[in-house]
Amino acid sequence: MKFAFFGSSLVSAYWNGAATYYRGIIRAMHESGHQITFYEPDAYDRQKNRDIADPDYARIVVYQPNEADVFRVLEEAMHADVIIKTSGVGVFDELLEKEVAKLGSQDKFVIFWDVDAPATLDRVQHTEGDYFRELIPQYNLVLTYGGGDPVINAYTALGARKCVPIYNALDPETHHPVEKEERFHADLVFLGNRLPDREKRVEQFFLEVAAQMPEQSFILGGNGWHDKPMSANIHYLGHVFTKDHNALNCSPKAVLNISRDSMAKYGFSPATRVFEAAGAGACIITDYWEGIDFFFEPGREILVARSGEEVGELLASLTEEQARAIGQAALQKVLDQHTYAHRVVELERVLSEEPVLSKAAL
Known part of the structure; x- marks a missing residue:
């Protein structure tokens, strides 16, 4: 056709x-x-x-x-x-x-x-x-x-x-596990363009968390954030080309997903980056939205936070071993059901x- x-x-x-x-x-x-x-x-x-x-x-x-x-x-x-x-x-x-x-x-x-x-x-x-x-x-x-x-x-x-x-x-041909890269090493990474209906949630779930956890390292990627006030432990990358997405997802301890307000309101709207990260075997922390469990099992294949405070709690208690196990479970789920x-x-x-x-x- x-x-x-x-x-x-x-x-x-x-x-x-x-x-x-x-x-x-x-x-x-x-x-x-x-x-x-x-x-x-x-x-x-x-x-x-x-x-x-x-x-x-x-x-x-x-x-x-x-x-x-x-x-x-x-x-x-x-x-x-x-x-x-x-x-x-x-x-x-x-x-x-x-x-x-x-x-x-x-x-x-x-x-x-x-x-x-x-x-x-x-x-x-x-x-x-x-x-x-x-x-x-x-x-x-x-x-x-x-x-x-x-x-x-x-x-x-x-x-x-x-x-x-x-x-x-997930497209397994383009998004998959690769070797870690030192330039993307961090405790938590968020990748997303600056948009009006997501900015407040990014402040709550990422920027404020970073400011309250100076001992942890954070990476922010995406267009439009260059003039946004951020704490010294955030490394801002700007636009990240798709050729670097796998390394960006594989290298940190955890990857953060933050939904736009409208997507969270309607639910059942996982961003493409959720599947990209899962395909790379990343441990994903996501803000809550209705329908998460339709795609991933919370606690085993993905971590869910309802507030910035919960993001901080999850990150503080997350070990490298736990992160690897969650990432591998997410990878297996998307390969089995969500390509x-x-x-x-x-x-x-x-x-x-x-x-x-x-x-x-x-």
Whole structure:
């Protein structure tokens, strides 16, 4: 089956947290026999900060961020059996969402793939006259990378014909255990871009913890934190390219996951970095969100903290031996149940239930 994706970027993770998700799911789709073209705009300096070359599992089409070029690639995408608009492309989102929705009336199967459903739903539900509200029923299918029943029910209430989560997962080819590196040695590492709906939680679960534990060492990675006050025991890395993620996850005693407010609110929304870290065999400490136990067993495969104080308590009592055992248990769980190959089986099952696609080569 031929798929056309309109997304932020497949080849650059620069200010693009969805890159790992796209790469994992699209590689697995390719390995299952599908042909994928990924359309991405030349925007936000992502092309200047590529971290992979054009992959062999997808054809990459980079278009210019102007209306004429958007319509050019929309016309080209008509060759596909399934046309997908993802959330958060970053430029011409409204135009793309409206035009892709229109293609659904031209005998094309169209999907809205929401990689930030909590943010989309909050905007639509609280913004009077939001343009996307009337588009939702026009898509044949809404896919999300998290959210569980709260997101499914919210989309259904807004008129979605069908909404199915295709959760984040592990790509074992790209995220796996490697040798520790001294430059990433620390007691606790947090990697995440500075975003308004996560900053307060980062202060509580990471920055304040570090300030209260001067004998411990901390590493902070991600864009935007350069002017944020932080204690002397925090080493700030800035943007961390994906080629360094495995070493960053393998080298410290523990890796911290901090959800954005909206993700924690809806639950069942593990970040891609949770699976990246688990795939590297890292001991993960995560803030609490509903649905954690759907993916990992708390206390054995992951450590859960409901406050910054609990992060400090967990870190203070965690031995290297315990950390290794938890990391190995998490690695085994994701290999057994949470790879992108597992997710593509679910995706193909969902698509096979659609009458218009039932005879296609799935």
